[in-house]
Amino acid sequence: MNRCGLLTTSKEPVPLKGIEVELEVKDHVATVVSTLHYENKEDKAIEAVFVFPLPGDAAVCHFSAKVGQTEIVAEVKEKQEAREEYDDALSSGQQAFLLEESDQSPDIFSLSVGSLPPGESASVRLEYVTELALQADDALRFCLPAVLNPRYQPQGSEGGAVQLTSVPASQVPYSLSFSARVSSPRQVSRVESNCSLEPLQYLNVEQSQAAVKLAAGHKFDRDVELLIYYKDAHQPAAVVEAGQASAEPGTLMGDAVVMLSVYPEFPQAVMSSLASSGEFVFLLDRSGSMACALNKNQQRETRISSARDTLLLLLKSLPMGCYFNIYSFGSSFEHIFPKSVEYSEKTMEEALKKVKEMQADLGGTEILQPLKHIYSQPCIPNHPRQVFVFTDGEVGNTKEVMSLVKKNSNSHRCFSFGIGEGASTALINGLAKEGGGHAQFIAGADRMQAKVMQSLQFALQPVVEDISVKWDLPKGVSVSVLSPPLTAIFQGQRSLIYAQLTGQSPEAADGCVSVKYRLAGHPYHNQLHFPLQPTKETGLTIHRLCARTLIRCLEAQETERSREQDETVKTQVVDLSVQSGVSSSFTAFIAVHKASKEAIQGPLLRRNVPVPSNCNLGAVMAMGVPCRSFGAPRRCMAYDNSADDVDAEQPEDLVRGSMGMKKGTQQQAAKSRGGVFHSLKKKFQGRGKERDVQRMRNSADTLPSASPPPVDPFLQLVSLQKASGSWELNPALAAALGKTSEEVEKMRPASANKNVWATILALVWLHGFKWDAEVEWKLLVRKAVSWLLAQKEAPVTDCVVAGNTLLGCDVQKHILGL
Structure with missing residues (x-):
């Protein structure tokens, strides 16, 4: 075959040419729209399969394809039904698009672009909504996953693996363009990223709306992480979203829903005594x-x-x-x-x-x-x-x-x-x-x-006990909480609660929610009042997150159900998934281009789109680690990625059977093979783990050795601390402080115990030179201070003055907590 266009390291053509991502952040939730552009530059029709990661808590809510000027919007259907419709479409000469979630992990999806004729292009649009996690420094974190490392499938565990085609992260053969728009009731302070960004642009005078893009020339060789900082981020809030006008009242999509952000504040007296x-x-x-x-x-x-x-x-x-x-x-x-x-x-x-x-x-x-x-x-x-x-x-x-x-x-x-x-x-x-x-x-x-x-x-922190959430709503309005019960609350951390509101409320009416709990034996009560009037221009983001929450709760109960209950729960999940348009492990998105009915000439070639892998997988596999694949490719043989497990007779191209196959025969074969994430039989069950470990240990000695990283004086100092919290005065401590033993001993006050002097020196150094890493040493410093306070008649003041002189710092005694 005359190969052209983008190629993988194995010289396979890559039909995926580029990805455009538009992110819209509204306060604590995000809507992500990804457009994937495909083009078949080969001389035969192909099926392109792309296995890729999404955030594990994302709710995929829209899937469509554009072929020429025709747009085909996908429907959510029961997974096996969607797979059969996909097979039927291809056997009839129609183009089809299938998007499905992994049976084993909700953060892996497979996209199949079937029957793309020679020279033709197609664009696939994927939309999902997700919550943004709160970080230690109050930033909201959004991550666009790019890297999908092979997931290890333990022997004897349920489920098989999916064939994953990966390349080193630096060799990803398609481009990425990424833009983000942020809006919030609060001021947007700044936006940071692990990738180069263009300057942040504010879109209004209040600076509550902003836009940002990845700098030109970015390669999609790593996860794209955005950290969004709001002013006064730790404020409880409630967002009410109106139901869908076309949906039946009383259903999830027909009623209003509320998303509650809870930030309990613990008393300082409790927090000061961990x-x-x-x-x-x-x-x-x-x-x-x-x-x-x-x-x-x-x-x-x-x-x-x-x-x-x-x-x-x-x-x-x-x-x-x-x-x-x-x-x-x-x-x-x-x-x-x-x-x-x-x-x-x-x-x-x-x-x-x-x-x-x-x-x-x-x-x-x-x-x-x-x-x-x-x-x-x-x-x-x-x-x-x-x-x-x-x-x-x-x-x-x-x-x-x-x-x-x-x-x-x-x-x-x-x-x-x-x-x-x-x-x-x-x-x-x-x-x-x-x-x-x-x-x-x-x-x-x-x-x-x-x-x-x-x-x-x-x-x-003390364990929070007896957590309860109570709602006070106007007459005629009832609430159904969709989130699982709160089981953990931490100081300064956000908890999100979703609920469905049924009934009509008077205009300008307010609701109230109370969060009660016991902490260190004492009862506490946090309360939030919020307007029941729906927030404008939220779309159906909150509804879809509600549906995702409810679907995940039902799926999580799978192991607790009897076999007789399985079908009932599955029916509930499928109905909710179809009603809300949100993906689940039991459903898939299917789109068929029914106008395309030209007969395919010859076999349909399968092209696995590679994903970036951050590890040197070749080296890892050489070390004997069984890098399993992710599940069987649809309608074709699967084989293990390990070098000694590859079937030598496996053809280079994974080829679909000719379109001359009878439709009924093809359907039957498709059912027996299942989807991309269908379980495989254990082909190499007898191979022992001990062999893998021994191979890895033997070959590890042959890997090129890197020069050791320089010693971190901070970690060197930490390593010398005793379990009690104190430090000993010795040459190792002097070296960690960048001094000689003679210099340290010379400055020690005459009345100071050696360990008291050593401990205060360590505290002065940490406060003077590693103040920006306070979160790392805060707890061990607390132990040191407790130890010092227990030492009677210790000349603390003299030691602090002498320590500042020796180390060239200006750390006050009260700053040390002494």
């Missing part, structure tokens, strides 16, 4: 992909090295008297202690020694088994369990993991951290949501330590 109890279990991913660089611009810092540094900070910041343990996992899992142990100098040092030796050398990503082991351990009385999960989120059994966490949600809180580009938003957000904790994503130039330490502060 808990000193608890069981802290850290679960660290040591799969082969954790050897990838955390930041593409700093290749020497890997995901695993950053995780080790973070564990150092965590261990130094734990309060005396708590309990802890550290698990790590890959194809198998390990734990440092047989069971959680009391935090002391001895146990801390033993754990740190093991942490320093941890490498990304455990093979695949089997997160389910270590979680089961953690939950099987008895809880320690009066020490609430807090589980911290660190992973790059590349697993294929997301729903199984979510189900397990949900079953054990009453015994723990789960804090999750997605590391690197391509981390599964469905997994990371799901762990925190089902476990009543908080999720963080670490990518680009982010420091993992800052985000993790913020979550540790959340974990140390």
Whole structure:
């Protein structure tokens, strides 16, 4: 074949030429419109299949295609029905477009563009709505996923994998244009990104509306992250949205709905005395992909090295008297202690020694088994369990993991951290949501330590109990809450509640909602009044997010249902999905261009559109990590990506059977094969995990070694702190401070104890040179101050003055908390 146009590294033509993305942010929610441009430059008709990520909590609400001047709007139908209609259209010579969600993870979609004739172009328009997550610095975070790393499919787990064609992130063969428009009742302070932006343009005098674009020349080689800062972001608010005029009153789409943003404020007296109890279990991913660089611009810092540094900070910041343990996992899992142990100098040092030796050398990503082991351990009385999960989120059994966490949600809180580009938003957000904790994503130039330490502060906050939400509405108006009950509230963090409002309210009427809870044994009450008059120009964004919330709640109950209930719930989900136009795991979008009925000459060639992968997957696979694919391609053989598992007889081109196949035969074959995400039989079930791990360990020695990164004086100083919070006066401390032992000893006040002097020096250095990293050292400094205050007759003032002189700082005693 005469190949032309864009090519992958395997010289396959790429029919996807470019992607245009328009983002519209309204306060805390976003509408995203992506237009994908396809062109067939080959001499035969093709089927283009694009497997790509979306935010895990997104609600896909529109799908259409434009061929020439004709626009075809897709319908939402039951998934198997949509697949059969797609097959029927292609067998009849019609063009068809199919969009479906993965059965295993709601953040992966497959788009099939079928029967694109030679020389023809098509544009596909995809629209979704999503909530924006609140960050530690009050920014609202939007992420446009670009990177889709292969998800590891654990052996024996349900569901198969989908064939994923990937290329290194720098070699993505299609372009991206991206623009954003932001509006809010509050002033838009600024917008930041991990990518180069054109200057922010304000669209009104109040600066409550703004527009921004990616700078020219951007390559779609990384996730695009926007951080949006509003003035006074921490204000509770309620948005009421009118129902759809054409929908029947009493239905979700026909009634008004409300989205409530709750920001409880805890009393300062409670916040100043964080808990000193608890069981802290850290679960660290040591799969082969954790050897990838955390930041593409700093290749020497890997995901695993950053995780080790973070564990150092965590261990130094734990309060005396708590309990802890550290698990790590890959194809198998390990734990440092047989069971959680009391935090002391001895146990801390033993754990740190093991942490320093941890490498990304455990093979695949089997997160389910270590979680089961953690939950099987008895809880320690009066020490609430807090589980911290660190992973790059590349697993294929997301729903199984979510189900397990949900079953054990009453015994723990789960804090999750997605590391690197391509981390599964469905997994990371799901762990925190089902476990009543908080999720963080670490990518680009982010420091993992800052985000993790913020979550540790959340974990140390008292557990909020007896949460209730009560509504006070005018006569004739009733409310149906669609969100699951609130199970966790943290200081300064937003909770969103969706509800359906039925009935008619008088003009200018107000509603009231009250959030009550118990904190540290005391009752608290937050109240918000809001107008019931619908907000103008919101479209149906809130309705679609309501529908998405309700659909996810129904889907999440799958493992709790009997077989007889399955069909009933499935019918509910399908009906709600069709009514609202929002995707689900049981439905798909199908569009058929019925005007195109020209017979296809010869077989229809399949072209898998590659997605960017942030890892050096070749190196990871060489290390023995079984990089599974994502599910079988539609109507064709699937095979494992591992080098020794490829079927040598597999043809280079995956070819659809000729259009001469009888329609009934093709339908029957399609049913037996299922969709893009249909489960595969385990072809290589007998291959042992031990072989994979051993291959990885053997070949790891042959990988080129990088020069070690320079020693961070901050982490060097932290590593020297004792579990009690104090520092010892020794040459290592002097070196971390950039001084000699003689200089440090010479300036020590005569009456000062060596450890008191050393501890105050460390505090002065942190406040003087690392003030911008306060969130990272805040808790360990609190321990140090408590230790100092317990030292009777310590010459604190003299030590602070001498410390400032020695280090060249001007840190006042009261700033240190002394």
